[in-house]
Amino acid sequence: MLKHWPPLNALRGFEVAARLGSFHKAAEELHLTQSAISQQIRSLESFLEQPLFFRSGRSVALTDAGHDLLSTTQSLLQQLAVGIRRLEQYRKPNQLVVNTTPAFARHWLVPRLGEFHRLHPEVDLWLLTTDETPDMATQTIDIAVRDDLSAQAECSFRVLLEDRLYPACHPSLLNQTADERTTLHGEREMDWSHWQVQGGADVGQQSQGLNFSDLGLLLDAACQGLGVALVSQLLAEQARNSGTLQPLVEQTIRGANWAWLIHRDSEHEPLTRSFCQWLESALRHNTYGAPNQR
Template identity: 85%
Template sequence: MLKHWPPLNALRGFEAAARLGSFHQAAEELHLTQSAISQQIRSLESYLEQPLFYRSGRRVSLTDAGHDLLSTTQSLLQQLAVGIRRLEQYSKPNQLVLNTTPAFARHWLLPRLGEFHRRHPEVDLWLFTTDEAPDMASQTVDIAVRDDIAAQAECSFRVLLQDRLYPACHPDLLAMPAAERGTLHGEREMDWNHWEVEAGVDVGQQGNGLNFSDPGLLLDAACQGLGIALVSQLLAQQACRDGLLRPLAERSVRGPNWAWLIHRDSEQSPLTRHFCEWLGEALAPSAEG
């Protein structure tokens, strides 16, 4: 890696002069004098120890080295411009950064986001999904809503509800013999061992079958008719309403606790309050059930 980099202004001056084929036009575009552009090019050539332009009176043209550097410089400046524009999302006045799991975002939150947006169109919600719980002290997150979080310093922690789990499958599989339905396996509470210990009911689950680390994908696979699965009551609400899942037993067993973390810097924000009030209302039927 280079220990020293040429000045960015020199690269901008070079790119403009090379693209326009004129030091004079480059100076006009960058609101500089022609002598300033000439000095930038000379300093860049001195740094690189080779000429970048052929000069003939007021006309200039690129050397082979200049052509090579132009491609690199244009790519560099374009990436830098895109990166700087991307930073605007961190400073929106009405932005609220919500962290959650991919499964909760896809299966519970996304079907309800339209309702939240209609109620609070002023909130620019940034949905930031991760498999691992965030470190609220080091990451730019206002609220985290997850089933795998515990209290953290500088945050308000609140358990919203305890999920329930039950075995289910696509309706088409109900007509098949239990041994032919296939079994889908998950991790943590979604594992069939949890069902066997807590419920002790045989619904035809088998030890082999497809395995999923993401409960959202596990639910997707069950909705596609790939086998029976132990699914989250909270996340499976929409699939049940759509007729994609049918329970295999009347019993359900305890699932993970869904909770939120709210960073203390965001706690008094009206945006945070609006979202939390809406979330509490939307989750209330599940919490009561």
């Protein structure tokens, strides 16, 4: 990393002059005087301790060093322009940034976003999915809805739903014997050791099989008939209602707690309240068709 950097204006003046092959044309494009462009180039050459242009009267041509620097400078300025344009999303007046897990987004939230948008078209929702729990103090997030949350400073924390888990598979596998069915393994609560510790019935699960770190992919694999998985009652609701997933037993066990974190800067904002009220209502009306709880 350089300890000292040349002025950005000098790099911009150099890029335009090199691209156009003229200090005069560069001055016109940047609405500066030609002497100002010349001064910028001289200061850049002094900083780099080598010439960037061959000068002959009013005509200029790049040196080898100038050609090299032009490629680097154009790439730098393009990346900077893209980054600055991307920041515009943070200035949208009605934007609400919601963080959640990829699994919750794909299997529960996205299928219901049409309803939310119909009820609240004024909300410019940005759905940010991450595998890791966000740090609300350092990230631009209004609300996080996840199954891996705990209290954080400057945030309101609330448990919304206590999930249940059960073993399930595609209906096409129900006629197979337990030995014929592949076992699908997940992480955390979706690991079969959790089912066993909580007193779950033996459904023929094996220690070997297919392994998934993404719980959404685990559920997808079960719905596609790849094997038997321990699934979230909340996330599997749509698949169960559509008939692509069937429970192996009527028993369920305790799963993760779904909760939210709301940054206190956003807590009383109308957009945040609209989303939270809709979310609570949608979760309340979540129809599991649930097996018996244990």
